[in-house]
Amino acid sequence: VVDWKFKAYQDLPGPRRWPLIGNVVSFLGAGPVEIFDQLIAFAATYGKVYKLDFFYDYTIVYSSPEAAEAILTSPAFAAKSQDYDKVSEWIGNGLLISRGQKWFTHRKVITPGFHFKILENFVPVFNRQAEAFCAKLERLSERSGKAVNIFPELKLLTLGIICETAMGVGVDGDTQQSYYTQIVEELSSILYWRMFNVFVNIDALFRLTRTSKRFDELVKKSWNFTLDMIDKRRKINQLEEQNRGSDGRNEDESFGKRKRALLDTLLEARIEGKSLTDEEIREEVDTFTFAGHDTTASAMTFILYNVAKHPIVQERIYQEIVSEIGEDFCELSLSSLNNLHYMELAIKESLRLFPPVPVIARIATEDTELLSETITRGTSVAIDIFTMHHSVDYFPDAERFDPDRFEGARSTQSFNPYTYIPFSAGSRNCIGQKFAQYELKTTLVKLLQRFEIRLTDPNYVPTLKAEIVLKPAEGLPLKFIRRSV
Numbered sequence: 284v285v286d287w288k289f290k291a292y293q294d295l296p297g298p299r300r301w302p303l304i305g306n307v308v309s310f311l312g313a314g315p316v317e318i319f320d321q322l323i324a325f326a327a328t329y330g331k332v333y334k335l336d337f338f339y340d341y342t343i344v345y346s347s348p349e350a351a352e353a354i355l356t357s358p359a360f361a362a363k364s365q366d367y368d369k370v371s372e373w374i375g376n377g378l379l380i381s382r383g384q385k386w387f388t389h390r391k392v393i394t395p396g397f398h399f400k401i402l403e404n405f406v407p408v409f410n411r412q413a414e415a416f417c418a419k420l421e422r423l424s425e426r427s428g429k430a431v432n433i434f435p436e437l438k439l440l441t442l443g444i445i446c447e448t449a450m451g452v453g454v455d456g457d458t459q460q461s462y463y464t465q466i467v468e469e470l471s472s473i474l475y476w477r478m479f480n481v482f483v484n485i486d487a488l489f490r491l492t493r494t495s496k497r498f499d500e501l502v503k504k505s506w507n508f509t510l511d512m513i514d515k516r517r518k519i520n521q522l523e524e525q526n527r528g529s530d531g532r533n534e535d536e537s538f539g540k541r542k543r544a545l546l547d548t549l550l551e552a553r554i555e556g557k558s559l560t561d562e563e564i565r566e567e568v569d570t571f572t573f574a575g576h577d578t579t580a581s582a583m584t585f586i587l588y589n590v591a592k593h594p595i596v597q598e599r600i601y602q603e604i605v606s607e608i609g610e611d612f613c614e615l616s617l618s619s620l621n622n623l624h625y626m627e628l629a630i631k632e633s634l635r636l637f638p639p640v641p642v643i644a645r646i647a648t649e650d651t652e653l654l655s656e657t658i659t660r661g662t663s664v665a666i667d668i669f670t671m672h673h674s675v676d677y678f679p680d681a682e683r684f685d686p687d688r689f690e691g692a693r694s695t696q697s698f699n700p701y702t703y704i705p706f707s708a709g710s711r712n713c714i715g716q717k718f719a720q721y722e723l724k725t726t727l728v729k730l731l732q733r734f735e736i737r738l739t740d741p742n743y744v745p746t747l748k749a750e751i752v753l754k755p756a757e758g759l760p761l762k763f764i765r766r767s768v
């Protein structure tokens with residue numbers, strides 16, 4: 284059996300393996316920056332399909348649109364890979380990780396919560412929070428353009444937005460928010476370590492480490508944070524019931540009380556006549572708070588990096604804002620945001636070069652064919668989105684930041700839509716895609732209305748790591764120069 288296992292996928296290239304332990308050594312002792320570099324280097328060396336072997340547990344890594352399409356549309360790859368099981372110890376079996384009937388029914392009841400009419404209600408929150416964020420940046424810059432490490436600040440912003448819109452609960456200021464973002468930071472880092480270190484990947488061994496106690500502690504803290512939000516929302520809804528006028532109309536106008544939040548969709552959902560259990564609600568809320576803030580903060584961080592690095596692009600976006608919206612803060616709406624065409628191209632291009640979710644993975648639940656290779660049940664397949672987005676085979680002069688490359692690209696027949704998938708594709712695509720895009724646009728409008736954004740050093744290149752979400756390993760210092768008034 285061992286011999287057969289060693290010979291599995293022998294036609295596929297891959298880094299040199301040791302008997303039994305396979306490629307374990309490639310990642311032992313490596314930190315997140317080295318792991319990410321290693322994966323990029325493997326793809327450069329071995330091409331669009333290669334194998335990784337951890338104790339004969341194989342992961343086949345793909346970076347072509349043909350493979351992405353085949354994987355994302357095949358029922359044989361409908362289940363997320365084992366790496367996600369580790370994440371589920373924290374966020375549970377919510378939409379991101381569940382499968383089969385549970386995923387299907389939950390996705391069906393949650394989808395209306397992202398209808399554009401509901402998104403429209405969220406835009407005032409995007410407006411208000413983004414404006415408050417500008418005021419904060421002004422304070423942090425001390426009006427003198429002092430550099431600000433933008434990534435942690437953006438995490439606070441996106442968390443605040445997700446709590447208020449999706450959960451319908453305001454979070455009490457930065458202290459509570461940074462408490463939660465730090466928990467997420469530490470949990471992501473532990474989970475990533477477990478994914479690439481085979482020893483702690485094994486549950487029984489992980490349980491022997493001191494980190495496992497810390498992990499449990501953090502999970503509990505994270506759950507308390509979300510349970511508290513659910514509790515607050517339930518109370519708000521009860522109050523609202525009591526305040527309802529005799530004509531059935533709500534008399535309380537303040538946000539969070541009247542506007543429908545995603546959490547209300549969950550609280551009111553009925554599947555075969557039954558409500559979701561408290562645990563199911565917590566799992567979904569944990570999934571949204573996690574999936575909805577870290578990704579968007581990463582996207583915004585790299586968008587700001589790109590516009591700072593390319594002043595000509597920044598100026599073009601600014602001029603579009605001035606002509607479509609104006610120089611001053613005003614209440615943005617979905618339709619005014621829809622008019623910002625060039626900004627849309629720039630955001631798209633930034634998500635190509637810096638996809639916040641650089642790799643996704645599935646597991647084969649049956650033996651199946653994939654691009655003329657037989658994939659046996661239990662093998663993981665990964666789509667290396669980052670590498671595909673950087674390939675010169677699909678994007679000429681791929682390293683160049685060029686928003687215009689997307690002008691008309693989708694209408695050309697030769698462009699396979701699976702070549703560009705920052706939000707994944709198919710039935711398990713990102714449910715928050717539109718939400719994120721409007722949030723990013725609102726924030727960028729407000730920031731550029733108020734500031735010119737500059738790098739501290741024009742040649743600065745961020746070091747990347749991918750602790751589930753793509754991040755600047757050493758933060759990202761940017762200068763925000765107040766536009767003259």
Ligand code: HEM
Nearest residue numbers: 378379574575578579582639640643706707711713715719
């Ligand atoms: C720029 C920001 C974002 C990016 C790049 C992004 C990217 C992705 C990707 C690549 C997936 C597929 C993951 C996989 O196959 O394992 C995904 C799924 C998901 N995303 Fe997002 N996301 C973003 C923002 C958001 C927001 C704001 C929310 C919530 C409000 C959200 C909620 C989800 C959920 C719930 C799923 C799982 C969907 C399912 O399996 O049915 N995401 N996202």
